[in-house]
Amino acid sequence: MSHSLRKVVSQPARKSAAADSEPLPPELTIPHLLKNLHHSVRQAVDEAFRVEKIEMSFAHFLALVTLQSEPGVAGAEIARRAFVTAQTMNTILRRLESDGDIERRPHPNNARADSWFITKTGQGRLDRAKVIGKAVWLRMLSVLGPAEIVQMQDMLERCIGGLDAQTNDARVTKQVKSPPAAKTARRR
Numbered sequence: 001m002s003h004s005l006r007k008v009v010s011q012p013a014r015k016s017a018a019a020d021s022e023p024l025p026p027e028l029t030i031p032h033l034l035k036n037l038h039h040s041v042r043q044a045v046d047e048a049f050r051v052e053k054i055e056m057s058f059a060h061f062l063a064l065v066t067l068q069s070e071p072g073v074a075g076a077e078i079a080r081r082a083f084v085t086a087q088t089m090n091t092i093l094r095r096l097e098s099d100g101d102i103e104r105r106p107h108p109n110n111a112r113a114d115s116w117f118i119t120k121t122g123q124g125r126l127d128r129a130k131v132i133g134k135a136v137w138l139r140m141l142s143v144l145g146p147a148e149i150v151q152m153q154d155m156l157e158r159c160i161g162g163l164d165a166q167t168n169d170a171r172v173t174k175q176v177k178s179p180p181a182a183k184t185a186r187r188r
Contacts, residue, residue, distance in 0.1 A: 038083075041058075041136065041140065042058045044136045044139070044140070045058045045061065045132070045133055045136050046058050048132045048133075048135065048136050049061075049129065049132060052128075052132050054125070054128060054129050054132060056125065056129060057092075059082045059084050059088070059089070059092055060092055060095070060096060061126075061129050061133065062078075062081060062082040063078050063082060063089065063092055063093065063096060063102075064096070064101065064102070064118055064122055064125070064126040064129070065126065065130075066078050066081050066082070067102060067116055067117060067118040067122070068118050068123065068126060071117050071118065072105070072107075072108075072115040072116070072117060073115070073116060074107055074110065074113040074114065074115065074116070075089050075090060075093050075113070075114060075116060076089075076113070078093070078116065093116060096122065099121075099122075100119060100121045100122070101118065101119060101121055101122030101125055101126075102116050102117060102118055102119060102122050103116070103117050103119055104116055104117075105117065
């Protein structure tokens with residue numbers, strides 16, 4: 001395993017690799033690398049926001065980005081996309097609402113959920129934060145050449161597609177194996 005990979009693989013994984021004297025296979029190394037990249041991006045964005053005196057976290061930023069691209073989305077969906085719990089996102093949404101960055105409206109399809117929308121104030125804060133975020137992304141990608149960036153994007157999109165196909169296949173298999181609710185009720 002290369003020195004750079006040893007730095008990012010977790011401590012238990014390094015110990016087992018050292019004990020076995022064999023490099024870890026990609027299916028064990030790549031998930032650690034992706035998790036560490038995600039963590040590093042979050043930290044870099046949070047630090048850049050602090051330096052630039054933008055009072056928001058990476059999760060706040062993701063919530064605003066989501067609302068800009070999908071106005072009216074429910075809080076639970078924003079939480080999934082920001083990789084935080086629904087309770088954490090609820091706290092974030094309440095803060096963004098009290099700061100005037102977003103507004104709440106009744107959800108058209110679910111009486112128990114709220115729809116959230118970005119305000120003009122929130123859009124202004126988001127626009128400023130995007131400039132800072134873009135600088136972080138560019139710094140991250142600066143270690144790659146243009147062809148490597150395109151290749152990385154392509155590979156990540158293909159990996160996502162592979163996981164989406166796996167998830168869809170699992171749903172179809174589950175639906176085929178599970179009898180419809182009406183038939184289940186009659187059998188009891």
